[in-house]
Amino acid sequence: MQQVKRKNPYLGPIIIVGILGILLLILIVAMSVFLVTRRANAGLASRPNPLIGPNPIARLNVSEIDPALALTSLGGLSEADVIATAIDKARPEVALAILLFQPNLTSKESAGGFLQLAAAYAKNGNKDKAxxxxxxxxxxxxxxxxxxxxxxxxxxxxGGExxxxxxxATLAMFYLDQAYIIALRGPTLQAAHRRAILERLQKDYLALDERALARQSLSLSANPPNAFAATERKMLLPKSRPIPLTSSIQEAEAKRWQAAQELTANLVARGGNVPQIFIEALGQALISEDRLRLPFYESEFERTSQLSKKIDITMAQISWLSIKHRLARRAYGLSIVPEWEGQADxxxxELxxxxxxxxxxxxxxGIALPEVSQxxxxxxxxxxxxxLAGELGRYPNYPEEQRKTQLLAATKQLIATQPAIRIFVSVIKINNQDMYTLISSEQNEQ
Structure with missing residues (x-):
């Protein structure tokens, strides 16, 4: 691998100061900026798009995306920070775009983001998206x-509340029942946690007029069991790690950050009427970076025989292709790389x-692990x-039915051989729709 050169020591502080300045402008900019850019993109909503299908990404309305905020992630700001700002500043489609396209968010960040987004949509009267x-x-x-x-x-x-x-009510009950299963069977919950969950469930069940379940929850909360296991279940599959980039890719990334920051600053300063030259500059920076990243990833993948490193490289490819996929959908609120829009399929x-x-x-x-149970x-x-990647829309066209069948078989195997896990995943029909659900081994025996 090419030796990574030491970057300019002043580059980091300059970028950070630039990002903070942009954010400050975004936070104080008037609603007129968004309204202007929204009108400019209004035609996108009705334009036929071959990528729209029965998947979560079809819920995204690109004409509602504020580019001045959405582009800050291309300028180096973390996606989690952009989500928080988008929800705080009533730009829910910006947050939704990140949650649907960004594969590097943790499970906790993704779930928490969707909960915040649901509350924002509910506040705005958009029940369907909530x-x-x-x-x-x-x-x-x-x-x-x-x-x-x-x-x-x-x-x-x-979610239930x-x-x-x-x-x-039906969907609320479904999620409250999942919490109930965890309260009774969660292997690592201490008694105090179980009591708190059951007491909360008692109030929620009463709100749904489920008095029998409310009484049962209250009764169980009086003397809940302690933890069945000392520690959380250890994950067997490793998380991917960032891979070192060449100095040329780092420089291309820095140029893309700068171009995105300049475009964002001009969107704010000019009320959304930004000269095309700034959009083209960002588009060219992205294309230049792409021409360096893709061959580098392919070369690194071929050079290594370590599975863990191949996973790291593949995840880096997925992260970059997800950005390209989002750009091809104009899901940053602007048409930035028309060439990629024409290559959307x-x-x-590739993703x-x-x-x-x-x-x-x-x-x-997984199959290289030493024990059958592992x-x-x-x-x-x-x-x-x-x-999960498929259900969130991040993994396009995933083999849904095949994987569902395989998961149910895996669940059956674990219940038979490792019942101490206590909680497993199955499928249930809610509102005539198959939904994944938690079950306990005791339920399976009934």
């Missing part, structure tokens, strides 16, 4: 294998292939991550 956002948070709470019992239960409780306010196909490679590598890693757990873990 319900959708609660469903996405619930899907993460169910499928993400790396969430702590306390976090998972709280996600279900918040939000849906009660939206008068979505090809980019989506799908990289996800296929990623989970094939995880499968190879292989079974790693299989279930991988399937949950893969299905």
């Amino acid at each position: 319900v959708f956002s609660y469903e996405m948070a619930g899907t993460i709470a169910t499928l993400a294998p790396d969430l702590a019992d306390t976090v998972r239960a709280d996600l279900f409780l918040q 939000g849906l009660i306010e939206l008068e979505e 090809q980019i989506r196909t 799908t292939k990289k996800y296929e490679t990623l989970f094939a590598l995880y499968a190879d890693l 292989i079974d757990r790693a299989t279930e873990e991988r399937l949950r991550y893969e299905i």
Whole structure:
């Protein structure tokens, strides 16, 4: 690998100061900036798009995206910070775009972002998107294998309570029941946590006029069991790690940051009527960076035989292709790289292939584990991550039915051989729709 050169010591502070300045401008800019850019992009909503299909990304309205805020992530600001600012400043579509396209958010960040987004949509009177956002948070709470019992239960409780306010009783009950299962069977919950969950459930069930469940929750809260396990379940599949980039890629990235910052600053200063030269500068910076990144990733992938490193490289490819996919959908609020918009199907196909490679590598890693019990757990873990990526819309065209069947088989195997796990994933039909749900081994025996 080419030796990474030491970057200019002044470059980091300059970029940071620039980003902070841009954010300050964004936070004080008047609503007129957004309204102007919204009108400029209004035609996009009705334009036929071959990528729109029965997936979460179809819910995104690009004409509602404020580019002055959305572009800050291309300028170096963290996606999590942009989500927080977008929700705080009533730009929910910016937050939704990040949550649907960004694969590097943690499960906790993604679920928390969807909960915040649901509350924002509900406040604005957009019930449909509020319900959708609660469903996405619930899907993460169910499928993400790396969430702590306390976090998972709280996600279900918040989702259920939000849906009660939206008068979505069936869906609210579904999520509250998941919290109930965790309260009783969560292996690592201490008695105090179980009591708090059950007391909260008692109030929520009363709000739904489910008096029997409310009484049962209150009764169980009086003497809840302690933890069944001392520590949280250890994940067997490793998280990907950032890979070192060449100095030329770092320089290209810095130029892209600068171009994005200049475009953002001009969008703010000029009320959305930005000269085309600034858009073209960012587009060219992205194309130049792409021409360096893709060959580098392919070369590094071929050079290594280590599965863990191949996973790191593949995840880096997915991250970059996800940015390209978002740009091809104009999901930063502007047409920035028209060339990629014309290649939208090809980019989506490339992204799908990289996800296929990623989970094939995880499968190879799993079967190399020394014990059969570990292989079974790693299989279930991988399937949950893969299905979750597909359900969130980040993994286009994932093999939904095949993976669902495989996950149910993996669940059956774990219940039979490792019942001490106590909580498993299954499928149930809610409102005539298959939804992933938590079950306990005791439920399975009934």
